[in-house]
Amino acid sequence: MNIFQAIEQRRAVKHYQTNKKMSEMDFKTLMDSVLLSPTSYNIQHWRFIRVTDVDQREKLKDAAWGQAQVSEAAELLVLCADVNAxxxxPERYVANSPKDTQDMLLPMIHNFYHEKEQTQRDEAMRSCGIAAQTMMLAAKGLGYDSCPMVGFDRDKVAELICLPDKHVIAMMIAIGHAEKAAYPRAGQLPLSEVLMENQFHPSNAE
Structure with a gap:
């Protein structure tokens, strides 16, 4: 499947075939692809919890208000981020760069994030968002369906996965083979409504 087919066919699937699993080879291919996602300064804020324990899945399902995909899907991942990454x-993030590049980038990283809590959190969540899209498109390319999820009790999920201090939860993603097709697309805004050139026009800025 080419990338444009994957983009078009990726949908948020809510119900999965419980008898179809993801092979370890496919899972490794999936995660190897995700790890190629870009991050600012190559910081790689993301941390992934792969939930394989059946009881843990059921507890997370309760925290997600009973959504079936949490327990039905072949794979469930909680996408988190280390805000203090x-x-x-930080020398790890530039380890393969020339020395002069390292000497330039390390102070830049510090100056960009130091004492800027909102920037730190924003960047961590952006990184997770990019990784999530890579994950879902890679899953589709491998023949799997997926569902990004933000509908859950974050405090409860944080407790269940023992989320460390200074980490945030971005979303959960369920991956597997669809039992039921996704609903038709609910309503796409026209390109003319969301694309501006050079700046917002007065009618858009009101």
């Missing part, structure tokens, strides 16, 4: 041994 920018200062956690």
């Amino acid at each position: 920018w200062k956690d041994r």
